[in-house]
Amino acid sequence: MLVYSEKEIRGFVLSLPLVHPFRTSFGEERERKFILVMAKKGEKKGWGEVVAGEAPLYSEETLASAKYMLENYLFPLALSCELDPICFEKEARSFRGNPMAKAGISLALWDLRGKREGKPLWKIYGGSRREIPSGVSVGIQPSLDGLLGRIEGFVKEGYLRVKVKIKLGWDCEVVKKVREAFPYLPLGADANSAYRKENMERLLCFEEADLLFLEQPLYPDDLYYHSKLQRLTKTPLALDESIRSVRLMETGYYMGSFSIVNIKVGRMGGIGEVLKAAEFASQKGIPLFCGGMLESGIGRAHNLHIASLEPFVLPADLSQTSRYYTQDITRPFTFSRPGYIEIPEGDGIGVEPEAGVFEKRIIEKF
Numbered sequence: 501m502l503v504y505s506e507k508e509i510r511g512f513v514l515s516l517p518l519v520h521p522f523r524t525s526f527g528e529e530r531e532r533k534f535i536l537v538m539a540k541k542g543e544k545k546g547w548g549e550v551v552a553g554e555a556p557l558y559s560e561e562t563l564a565s566a567k568y569m570l571e572n573y574l575f576p577l578a579l580s581c582e583l584d585p586i587c588f589e590k591e592a593r594s595f596r597g598n599p600m601a602k603a604g605i606s607l608a609l610w611d612l613r614g615k616r617e618g619k620p621l622w623k624i625y626g627g628s629r630r631e632i633p634s635g636v637s638v639g640i641q642p643s644l645d646g647l648l649g650r651i652e653g654f655v656k657e658g659y660l661r662v663k664v665k666i667k668l669g670w671d672c673e674v675v676k677k678v679r680e681a682f683p684y685l686p687l688g689a690d691a692n693s694a695y696r697k698e699n700m701e702r703l704l705c706f707e708e709a710d711l712l713f714l715e716q717p718l719y720p721d722d723l724y725y726h727s728k729l730q731r732l733t734k735t736p737l738a739l740d741e742s743i744r745s746v747r748l749m750e751t752g753y754y755m756g757s758f759s760i761v762n763i764k765v766g767r768m769g770g771i772g773e774v775l776k777a778a779e780f781a782s783q784k785g786i787p788l789f790c791g792g793m794l795e796s797g798i799g800r801a802h803n804l805h806i807a808s809l810e811p812f813v814l815p816a817d818l819s820q821t822s823r824y825y826t827q828d829i830t831r832p833f834t835f836s837r838p839g840y841i842e843i844p845e846g847d848g849i850g851v852e853p854e855a856g857v858f859e860k861r862i863i864e865k866f
């Protein structure tokens with residue numbers, strides 16, 4: 501008799517139009533194209549999202565490079581690991597880089613594990629929070645009045661923290677005006693590496709605005725000048741692009757390069773690395789927040805489960821679905837009370853792509 505294990509792994513490229521174009525120091529996005537990974541064993545399916553964009557702007561990974569990695573290296577590896585997330589993450593270390601492609605599979609395999617064990621992921625991760633405090637990231641706007649208007653709308657909706665995207669020329673004056681208009685708002689500013697060591701002193705202008713944090717002002721690979729800047733300024737620095745592994749988080753911590761870390765599973769290559777980062781943060785008392793990459797409901801649900809971990813004490817970049825998409829591929833996320841999103845309670849991530857909408861958004865299968 502032929503005995504075979506019924507397991508499969510597939511990729512889907514999807515496209516979702518954004519409610520508002522999202523502008524950062526990199527450029528503008530109007531729709532989001534991304535990859536979903538589906539891992540299936542027996543009757544259970546797990547889902548993960550690859551957050552790489554079409555162009556190598558946030559990092560060097562792209563949709564095309566991620567697809568190449570998945571098809572040629574990572575899908576075969578996941579199958580040889582019998583779709584076990586711990587085996588996959590360990591074996592995937594033999595391939596350099598490509599954290600977003602690796603994370604897409606890691607997430608799908610953890611979701612599959614949760615669904616097979618009949619447990620929500622936050623419980624498997626050892627999370628301690630059931631509702632996640634929600635912040636919002638506001639892109640660079642055509643005018644200052646436009647920015648103030650959008651922030652006012654978000655504050656009325658109940659968001660607990662606002663982060664504004666900045667770049668040279670849309671920075672000191674903008675943040676000052678936002679602070680004048682909203683004196684008590686927990687406020688952050690994210691530069692996505694738009695500054696150079698030569699204009700580091702300009703960043704001292706934010707001290708007056710009493711920011712909760714200034715995020716990633718300098719080059720991603722520059723922990724040294726970030727440590728000089730952190731010594732120069734009272735504003736807490738939060739690092740995002742720089743922290744690609746627990747190893748870099750430790751280096752940055754011992755160099756004094758940051759006060760806060762923005763954790764994104766896509767940047768760190770998978771859940772295993774994020775769990776280790778949370779453990780290190782917990783030992784050293786480093787406050788974390790969970791970042792976002794304009795994820796669909798699949799990626800957002802995963803982020804909510806991750807943000808349940810104890811050191812994620814700051815409001816996450818996890819907003820209500822209406823802030824991003826008119827119609828998502830999963831059920832929408834809304835506030836359970838102003839400023840908080842509940843972690844979905846079902847097995848695994850607790851949500852699934854909804855058949856009708858999901859099929860309509862697929863542009864390629866592999």
Ligand SMILES: [Mg+2]
Pocket residue numbers: 690692715716740741762791
């Ligand atoms: Mg950022």
